[in-house]
Amino acid sequence: MPTLEELREKLDQVDDQIVELYEQRSKLTEEVGEYKIRNGIKVFDRQREHDKLQNVAAKATTDFNKKGIREIFEQLMSISRKKQYQQLVEAGALGRLPFIEVDSLHAEHARIVFPGTEGAYSQAAMQDYFGENCNSFYVRTFRDAMESIEEGAADFAVLPIENTTAGAVDEMYDLLVEFENYIVAETIIPITHTLSGLPGTKLSDIERVYSKGVALMQASRYLDEHSDWQQISVANTAIAAKKILDEQDMTQAAVCSAYAAKVHGLEILEDNINDNPNNFTRFIVVTNQKIFLKDAKKISICFEVPHESGSLYHLLSHFIYNDLNMSKIESRPIEGRNWEYRFFVDFEGNLADAAVKNAIRGLREESRSLKILGNY
Structure with a gap:
């Protein structure tokens, strides 16, 4: 009977072969990527990958190995796609995202709307960002504020999206999906009741x-x-x-x-009757224009995933392979579709960055739908 060390030596030999075969496979998938670029073929072919997984799993001899082979090849094909997205970026095939880079928001003559009434925390956040003398008005609800900028009655809206003790403002996430309005800035203020x-x-x-x-x-x-x-x-x-x-x-x-x-x-x-003295609310500045500041450092997106095992994992891996730091993820149920969810993600980056374009291309190809909520 072989010793543990002898078994490990044999494993090392097999692993060396796997590495060599992986590099051969990687070179071939790069050639596939070049062919797709030349001929305008999409990177992600869901049916082709489904058929491939069925085929390779069928070659394994036990049920346990079938699952293992399927998982390995899911990873191999996911990595190949990410490399091909990088090739698209390098070839200049991704083009520009539909957002315009600006040097400033030109807010000195803008009209700003906030929800509530005089004295609302939203007004305090607005003044913190735009100054006390900004041209502003208030409306009753978050929805009213979103409608005001969508219709052009206001240039910007200031709205709460997250509190350190109460968590996410769920309604705002839903409204960001519903309206064609986009985040261009944020400000954080202390909440002292x-x-x-x-x-x-x-x-x-x-x-x-x-x-x-x-x-x-x-x-x-x-x-x-x-x-x-x-x-x-x-x-x-x-x-x-x-x-x-x-x-x-x-x-x-x-x-x-x-x-x-x-x-x-x-x-x-x-005074100061808060349970938690470190109570802060993050407010977003929203407009109806697809713009972002040149020095923007955070991106917010939302997407839906196929209702199948591992789909969220594969989508989130686009951040890992592009060295992007994901800072937040929230989920909201999708109306009319029981037990299905829309995910909201914040990550570091600028829409002009190649790595960001690469990640967004992959997310868009592999998710059910994707919306860029803003870069700020």
Whole structure:
């Protein structure tokens, strides 16, 4: 019976042969890539690969080996495709992506829309990015803001997309798919909630507290200390502050920002009532133009995957092979298709980079659909 070392030596010999055969195969697939480029043939042929996997798996002698051979050849063909996409880039066959590179957003004369009302966190984010004197107006909902820029009533919209404690703003992801609007910038601001009421209000007067549902959740520890207060959800924190002002009822208070309290003439009864003092929200700046800043460093995309084993894994491997750092992935259910999901990915890069073009080409070829949400 051979020793372990003897068995390992034999394995090494077989592995050397595998490496040699892999390099032979790689050279042949490069020749295939050159032929496809010359003749305008698509890199990815789903039916050809399906048939090939069936054929090679059938040659294995056991069920276990059939699965192993299939997995190996899935990887081999996936690697070959990525090499052929690189060949397309090197041959200049990818062309330009349908986005225009710009030096600046030329926002000095732009009209900006934000959701909510005066004093909303979205307004604070807008002023953080565009300055306090920007030409702006507000609408009631995220959808209203997206419609405003799609229709041309505004040049840019400032909208929340992610909070450090509440997570992703799911509605925004859905709206980015629905509308032909694109992310061109982002800004991150701290979220610090106050309990605010009419001037002269005492904590003992309060019976009802109004705010956005997420804000009530983010201040739950403080509010739980006052279990006799009724918590009522409204559209956003600034609307809660305005409600207190409009109704002039000292039994009511709002969970809102200090800025909203100031705008609506409220008195801060308690400051910094967040459960988590490190609470931040990321806002995106959206426009209806397919543009990106020359120094943009982050790309957001979304795609759907075939409902089959390994499909997401193979798509995400395009980031690995192009040395692109993926910083975020979210999933959302696809309406009308039970148990199927659309994936949203953020990764580092610029649309002018060859590696980015290569990855996007591969993702577009192999996914059910792909949309570039923006480069910023």
